[in-house]
Amino acid sequence: MRKIKGLRWYMIGLVTIGTVLGYLTRNAIAVAAPTLEAQLHITTQQYSYIVAAYSACYTVMQPVAGYILDILGTKVGYAVFAIMWAIFCAATALANSWGGLAIARAAVGAAEAAMIPAGLKASSEWFPAKERSIAVGYFNVGSSIGAMVAPPLVVWAIVAHSWQMAFIITGVLSLIWALCWLVFYKHPRQQKKLSDSERDYILSGQESHHQIDNGKKMSAGQILRNRQFWGIALPRFLAEPAWGTFNAWIPLFMFKAYGFNLKEIAMFAWMPMLFADLGCIVGGYLPPLFQRLFGVNLIVSRKLVVTMGAVLMIAPGTIGLFTSPYVAIALLCVGGFAHQALSGALITLSSDVFGRNEVATANGLTGMAAWTASTMFALVVGALADTLGFSPLFAALAVFDLLGALVIWTVLKNKPAAELEQTPAAPAAEPVRS
């Protein structure tokens, strides 16, 4: 059978398209919101319930989705969740009240919770450890691309047809991708189109906790009791509010702080997302570069990227020192880059320390911690932005990331979680007292 050269990069491209569609279906509701409020007579508070329904289900379902992915495997597991999110997204068109929309979006959020754990599991299977962060950067960039594609596509569907058509189209696109995933995704060991040399390069470059299936799977309890989990989950808890803030609040910040009109918002508010894309990609290449430059090991190279991102997050933290809106946008661009660079390293670390049978469960648990913080911080922004202003909130994000960097250097050890699992050696028997 003809072999396909560099097949692993096609595989991560397939994963990236899945992340693009996941974010496209996620952001469709935000783009359609003004139309939904007008046509279904929904209040802004009722819209916030619809958004909260998605976030709550996405947050709590990440470890569950991760566990199911570890049990069913990446191919079947991700296909099941993607088909579900496609159907639930299209079913959003049936809603005729805010309650119906909230139920549909809750279902979409629950199904899309598999997106990041599945992306990491696929990266763990198809890449050697030294390229893993690059693979994560590529599939994670789909989150920013999907967020950028949503406005033009959804607005076109609404203007050309109806708001219902926007959800039907994004649902159908997701279903087509899910079927392609089922057809094309296979583990490197089963993929006949993979050359022997590339298969050896991939598998021999992985740590033993990915190469060898010892049949053991750390339980959620064991993961939660392992310090390696907290060495990743706490920095993700501290970092994720930045992502939620950059995604949800920049247009309103530019309007409230600098009086930007819609045209100015359309001209500038997307720029931090573009730099977030750059942060995903560049951030993925930094760990192997740091390993070559500084001779550090894999986990330390990720810690250096997290630290670099945390220091760069000081830039948006200084927004309050300037009056120019253009300086503010530039500082937010640095923040978008910094966040996605450090976030990619944090996502990758779940695979550096947890094995093939629990990597998605562990990543899902860190993602639940991340999104819990993001949801909490969104409520803080909503409560304080009008009184305190946004500048102190951006400064808080910088402090959170610096704290996260401190945690990762002090809590996360440079070894697989399983090595910390071994029950401590039985204490030496007391000498029999004569």
Ligand SMILES: O=C[C@H](O)[C@@H](O)[C@@H](O)[C@H](O)C(=O)O
């Ligand atoms: O911090 C942000 C992440 O890198 C982002 O790209 C996503 O992975 C996000 O966590 C999500 O779960 O959708």
